Amino acid sequence: MSELTTIPAKCAGCGAKLQTERQQDRGYVPAGALNREPVICQRCFRIKNYNEASSVTLDQNEFLKLLNQVGETKSLVVHIVDIFDFEGSLIGGLSRFVGGNPIILVVNKLDLLPKLVNPNKIVNWVQAQAKELGLRAVDVVVCSAKKNTGFERVIESLERHRDGRDIYVVGATNVGKSTLINRLIRDYSDLDNELTVSQYPGTTLDLVNIPLDDGSSIIDTPGIVYEHRISELAAKKDLQTLLPQGEMxxxxxxxxxxxxxxxxxxxxxxxxxxxxxxxxxxxxxxxxxxxxxxxxxxxxxxxxxxxxxxxxxxxxxxxxxxxxxxxxxxxxxxxxxxxxxxxxxxxxxxxxxxxxxxxxxxxxxxxxxxxxx
Structure with missing residues (x-):
């Protein structure tokens, strides 16, 4: 059997199609790493083990093609936004892509706000802002995937609105999407793999299909790169300074x-x-x-x-x-x-x-x- 036919179809970390020939292209995995379990691309390996980013990015047109597929499915859409950058991380015109599929708005990184802030007031604020910005959501949930705060409410909302559908998770880069999905994997599935989690934008490079125990799936989509955010324009080495690492x-x-x-x-x-x-x-x-x-x-x-x-x-x-x-x-x-x-x-x-x-x-x-x- 040739080396090519033994390569798994996709990286277990970011979803990119794996290949062993072009080191500078996405999905590259050294031939010697094919015996690892799970198999992840070199980029994911470096991010997971050395917190090192690479220059591989997903073309914006490719992203729009992927997102357009959501509207052709019968799914529950989970839109994750960052409370630190709410307006900057909200996907404009999301309803055009998802058709009639219901949307749950999950507001992540609650741990960045001062501890005395009332989560219910944050939910009310988000509902008002989302309505003003034209986003119709069947539910709004605030949480911290990193700190496991409010995550049980995310699960409850999914159970209430999923009705056996697949779950598509969408969001801008660096909103904590992969962190939240890793939490879902541990609650919903016996899958051992975890998605690559990084402080750098653009970690997920393709659709990642995570099978659930009931036969449906969680589908992770690549993050949208919005250049109206300073965090997308700043040098990668400055992100630890620019983005809050804990309570502000x-x-x-x-x-x-x-x-x-x-x-x-x-x-x-x-x-x-x-x-x-x-x-x-x-x-x-x-x-x-x-x-x-x-x-x-x-x-x-x-x-x-x-x-x-x-x-x-x-x-x-x-x-x-x-x-x-x-x-x-x-x-x-x-x-x-x-x-x-x-x-x-x-x-x-x-x-x-x-x-x-x-x-x-x-x-x-x-x-x-x-x-x-």
Whole structure:
């Protein structure tokens, strides 16, 4: 029997078609590794054992072809979003792809929010935001797959709405999709394999079909790469700093108008006009916040970007799009968040109103929303 016919069809970690000839292409597995059980590609092996990413990515058109298949099935769709980057990780127009299939919205990474936050209030907030953004879901569940918090409610929702259907799991990159599916495997199946879990985007490269004990399947789909998220544009080595690794510790600034706060060299917050008031910053604890006067902000940035204001480094900063300005007006007597996709948000609880300017890499989503917390 030739070597080619002994290669399993797909990698047990990411679902890519396995091959032994082209080391730089996806699905490559050294011939000497074919006797391992399960067989995983070299990329998954390096991620699982060395936390090392590779440059292999899934073409966006290929992803859309895969996602279009969901609408041709009779399935339950589980859409996983990241509470840290809710608007940035939500799949726009999902209903166009899934047809009449019901959608459960699973909001992951609850462990990143301060412990005193009421999960029921988060659910109510998510329901309101999802409705406003045009996503119709039969249920909303908040959880932390990493910490196993609220996971029993995910299982209960699946049991209530599945009705024997296959389960398609969809989501943007880096929302914790594979972590959650590994939890489902342990609850629903005797399968020994676990999907590759990594902090790097684009880990799952093809459809991964996980058989369940009742004859149906969990189908994992590749994550969508949304370049409106700073986390997709940043250098891979900076992701541990940029993305929260645990509970966020909010930082409160009492600012006068004409003051500025930098998120290292990733973005800038200008309080242009308004009465003295507090602003609460929610971001990774590893990101440093730097306050200065607005009149000094430009010179401070030019003198210290990539050094005091770092990450990113000067070299990595040159690879990011140039900053663009977003003028934002917070109405008097409102509680709003100013949200920067992939970086975090600022809570503005203003009795008198505020005029702001946000500087962020061009193309990154910057928006205003009702306060999450």
């Amino acid at each position: 510790k909010p930082t409160v600034f009492q600012l006068n108008e004409q003051q500025t706060v930098f998120w290292d060299a990733y973005a800038r917050f200008d309080f242009v006009r308004g009465e003295r008031q507090s602003f609460t910053f929610f971001n990774s604890n590893a990101i440093s916040l730097h306050r200065t006067k607005l009149e000094r902000a430009d010179s401070l940035y030019e003198e210290h970007k990539g050094e005091l204001l770092s990450p990113p480094s000067k070299e990595d900063l040159d690879k990011l799009p140039k900053w663009t300005k977003h003028a934002i007006r917070i109405p008097r007597g409102s509680a709003k968040d100013v949200f920067i996709s992939g970086l975090g948000w600022v809570k503005v609880n203003s009795s008198s109103g505020a005029e702001l300017i946000i500087h962020a890499p061009k193309g990154v989503k910057v928006s205003i929303r009702n306060s999450l917390i």
